[in-house]
Amino acid sequence: MILSAQHLTKKFPGVTALSDVSFDLVEGEIHALCGENGAGKSTLIKLLSGIHPHGSYEGHFEVQGVEARFRGISDAAAAGISVIYQELALVDEMTVAENIFLGCEPRRWGGLVDWPTMHRAAKALLDRFQVDLDPRMRVVDLGVGQKQLVEIVKALGKDSRVLILDEPTAALAEHEVQVLLDILRDLRRRGIACIYISHKLDEVFAIADRITVLRDGRSIATVETAGTSRAGVISKMVGREIEDLFPRRASTPGEVILSVEHLSVIDNAGKIRLHDLNLNLRAGEVLGIGGLMGAGRTELLMHLYGVWGRRTSGSVVLNGKPLQMDDPARTLRAGLALVSEDRRRYGLILEEPVGFNLSLSSLHAVTRCGLVNRSLEARRNRQIYDKLQVRATGLESVVGRLSGGNQQKVVLGKALLTEPQVVMLDEPTRGIDVGAKIEIYEFINRLTDEGKAVLLVSSELPELIGMSDRIMMLNEGRVGGIFSRSEATQERLMHAAMAGNEPEDIQI
Numbered sequence: 481m482i483l484s485a486q487h488l489t490k491k492f493p494g495v496t497a498l499s500d501v502s503f504d505l506v507e508g509e510i511h512a513l514c515g516e517n518g519a520g521k522s523t524l525i526k527l528l529s530g531i532h533p534h535g536s537y538e539g540h541f542e543v544q545g546v547e548a549r550f551r552g553i554s555d556a557a558a559a560g561i562s563v564i565y566q567e568l569a570l571v572d573e574m575t576v577a578e579n580i581f582l583g584c585e586p587r588r589w590g591g592l593v594d595w596p597t598m599h600r601a602a603k604a605l606l607d608r609f610q611v612d613l614d615p616r617m618r619v620v621d622l623g624v625g626q627k628q629l630v631e632i633v634k635a636l637g638k639d640s641r642v643l644i645l646d647e648p649t650a651a652l653a654e655h656e657v658q659v660l661l662d663i664l665r666d667l668r669r670r671g672i673a674c675i676y677i678s679h680k681l682d683e684v685f686a687i688a689d690r691i692t693v694l695r696d697g698r699s700i701a702t703v704e705t706a707g708t709s710r711a712g713v714i715s716k717m718v719g720r721e722i723e724d725l726f727p728r729r730a731s732t733p734g735e736v737i738l739s740v741e742h743l744s745v746i747d748n749a750g751k752i753r754l755h756d757l758n759l760n761l762r763a764g765e766v767l768g769i770g771g772l773m774g775a776g777r778t779e780l781l782m783h784l785y786g787v788w789g790r791r792t793s794g795s796v797v798l799n800g801k802p803l804q805m806d807d808p809a810r811t812l813r814a815g816l817a818l819v820s821e822d823r824r825r826y827g828l829i830l831e832e833p834v835g836f837n838l839s840l841s842s843l844h845a846v847t848r849c850g851l852v853n854r855s856l857e858a859r860r861n862r863q864i865y866d867k868l869q870v871r872a873t874g875l876e877s878v879v880g881r882l883s884g885g886n887q888q889k890v891v892l893g894k895a896l897l898t899e900p901q902v903v904m905l906d907e908p909t910r911g912i913d914v915g916a917k918i919e920i921y922e923f924i925n926r927l928t929d930e931g932k933a934v935l936l937v938s939s940e941l942p943e944l945i946g947m948s949d950r951i952m953m954l955n956e957g958r959v960g961g962i963f964s965r966s967e968a969t970q971e972r973l974m975h976a977a978m979a980g981n982e983p984e985d986i987q988i
Contacts, residue, residue, distance in 0.1 A: 482507045482673050483528070483561075483642055485541035490523050490532060494873070497523040498537070501699045503692055505642065508671040510664060512684040512705070515694035515717055516913040517883030518871065521677055524694070525644055528675075529563045530556035543642070560641035566650055566911065568631050570619050577602035577615035580634045605637045609663050625652045625773065632660065636667070643667065644675040649683060650911045654772075654939075661687050679913050681710045693717055718915040726946025727918065729925045733949065734763035737933045738816070738902050743794035745783050753779050753789060755958045761902065766924060766934045768948030770941065771977045776957040777937045778821055781904045784935075785818040786811045799901065812841060817900035819891050821907045821937075823884075827891040830880030834872055835861045837879050837890050842897040864893040869919065885916025892923060903927055904935040909943065921947055941970045953977045 483505040490498040498520045505511050515521050526532045528541065530550030541548050543559045550556050553563075570579050577598050578585075586597040602615035611629045619627060628648065635643060645664075649657045664674055664687055678684055684691060685705060692702040693716040700716050714725075738761040745754040754776050761767050769777050782788035784796065786805040796803040798814050805811065808818075820826040828837050838861045839846060846857040861875055868889040872882055879890055888908065895903060905924070909917045924947060927934055938944050944951050945968045953960040953976035961976030 481505070481545075483541065483543055485524075485528070485539070487539035488524070488527060488541065489538040490527060490536070497697055498527070499697045500539075501694070501697070503541075503699060503702075505673045505675060507641075507673055508668050509689050510668055510674045510676055510687050512688035512691045513675055513677045513694065514679075514681075514684065514691055514713055516915045517885040519694040519717070519913075520697040521694055522646070523697075525563060525646060525675075525677070528556070529553055529561055529644065557638065557640075560639075561644065562635040562638055562640035562642070563644040564631050564635050564646065564648055566647040568627050570627055570631060570634075572618070572620035574619060575615065576606070576613055576617050576619060576622075576630055579619055579630060580605060580615070580637055582634075605633050609633050609636060610659055623773070625656045628652055629656065629659070632663070636663075640672070642673050642675070644677075646677045647679070647911055648676075649678065649680065657683065679911065679917075681713060681914075684713075685710065695719060714914050717913065725914070725918070726943065727921055727925065728766070728947045728949075729929070731764045731766075731928050731949060733765040734931065736760045737763050737799060738935075739795075739797040740784075741795050741797075743783075743796065744792045745779070745789040746792055747779075747789055752792070753957050754783065755956075757794070757957075757959060759952060759959075759962075761933045761935065763901075763931045763933055764928045765950070766928060766936055766948050768944040768951040769935060769937045769954065770939075770944050770951060770973055771954035771960070773939075774956070775954040775977065777954055778906055779957075780954070781818060781906050781935065781937060782820075784811075784816065784904065812898050812900070815899070815901035816904070817841075817895040817898050817902070818904045819888075819895050819906060819908055821910070823887055823891045824880075827894070828879050828887060830878075832879060833876045834865065834870065834879050834882070834890055835875035838864060838875075838893050838897060841894050842899075845897070845899075860897060864897055868893050868923065883912075883916075885912040885919070888912055888916070888920065892920070900932065902933045902935065904937075906937045907939065908936070909938070909940075941973055944968070944973065945970070 481504060485503045488498050488501045501520065501524060513521050527537055530553045533551050534549040548559065571582065580602050581598055586594040586601065588594045599615050606613055606615060611633055613626060619630065632648065649660060652660065667674060676688055688705045690702060691705055691708065691713060693700045693713060695717060740757055740759045743754060743757040744752060747753050759767065771777050779788060784805060786808045796805060798816060803814060824830060835858065839857050843852065846853045846860065865875060870889045871886050879887060908920050924934055936948060949965055951963045951968050951973065953973055955977055963972065
């Protein structure tokens with residue numbers, strides 16, 4: 481036994497985040513921690529890593545048989561516990577090597593940094609964990625997935641005995657996910673124990689030896705992975721049986737609302753990123769958009785919204801009128817709303833309350849003579865807050881303190897208050913739990929029931945197939961194929977996304 485926690489209880493003003501939670505970890509084990517957002521996973525991590533110091537909680541835990549009395553994260557690190565958070569903790573302007581050895585740089589006589597030694601050691605670590613990066617590259621020049629791998633190598637380089645990974649694959653491409661899982665399997669062979677937190681149950685079942693489920697701050701069950709099923713874990717997480725993970729209701733598409741013809745777009749460097757794209761989107765329809773990382777999915781949505789790229793050819797028509805796509809405010813007024821991929825960076829002002837964020841994009845609807853009608857604003861906010869079942873103490877709750885799923889509901893509510901006819905959703909379920917995903921899917925159903933149209937970008941092929949009426953796969957900014965729901969299979973979609981690989985050569 482390398483870690484054992486008994487009867488942990490953590491209370492905050494007005495809420496009990498953890499209640500009598502017990503958890504253990506053995507050497508060389510990968511132990512998955514599953515639960516809905518708000519179930520207590522993050523609080524448990526913060527206890528184990530010293531962010532919530534000894535004395536601020538009830539119960540106790542031991543590391544290698546010694547009671548942990550951590551005063552902070554440095555004490556946890558000294559005890560061999562490292563944490564990789566979903567929100568990356570890298571310095572963008574520094575190099576890969578500088579980030580890996582930040583705070584523990586090798587030094588020569590006189591206290592000067594020994595740069596050659598640092599670069600050699602960083603290269604050795606990157607090679608050891610099969611990460612193909614130049615240690616001299618600046619982190620700001622890396623993609624999100626590459627940054628995540630640097631964060632992982634940084635933690636592994638400390639020779640930790642316990643590694644806690646919080647949604648480590650949220651921003652990784654499929655091949656990077658496989659690299660990470662292989663790294664974790666190698667760590668398991670070396671006797672390093674891992675606590676693996678993920679909403680992606682496919683990954684959990686591929687890598688974990690045991691699974692502990694938290695719900696409402698309590699430890700519900702700990703089970704051997706080989707002795708349970710996805711349905712069993714989901715049932716324990718949400719407290720009820722879920723019969724259909726993708727509850728898309730049949731719809732009868734109406735007239736074309738959005739039409740894109742021969743659209744080509746260049747980026748700020750003058751490189752063509754979208755090539756001759758054509759699509760039609762009908763009222764009451766969900767058009768899924770898939771593709772590999774870099775295929776142009778997000779770029780398409782950002783361009784339609786008016787915040788990225790310069791059009792070199794083609795046209796975009798919304799409700800029979802040309803859409804100029806040079807001003808997001810004008811795009812919103814025309815009836816086109818965007819829920820961005822990065823809700824914390826682009827979708828919310830985290831320090832402000834829920835109500836402030838909800839009305840941010842539709843203030844014109846509650847403003848008269850330059851003054852905001854606060855009572856009208858509050859009524860509108862309350863209606864959408866109740867409709868989406870946001871779980872918070874009220875409209876005055878600071879949005880940055882909500883769970884990921886509830887933050888996403890606020891972003892969706894903000895978009896809905898603009899009364900759009902087309903809603904563009906970029907990875908709307910990334911980083912949220914199964915129960916919250918079902919609620920987002922039902923939200924999509926309500927939109928199409930009301931005659932609105934949805935553009936749905938997702939990296940998860942089962943989600944695309946399960947929630948789309950038609951699917952368009954992009955490949956390097958071009959249309960790789962368009963499929964009806966009945967035609968779509970994971971193999972056919974991947975074939976279209978890779979454009980040139982034969983289906984039988986693709987590993988799904």
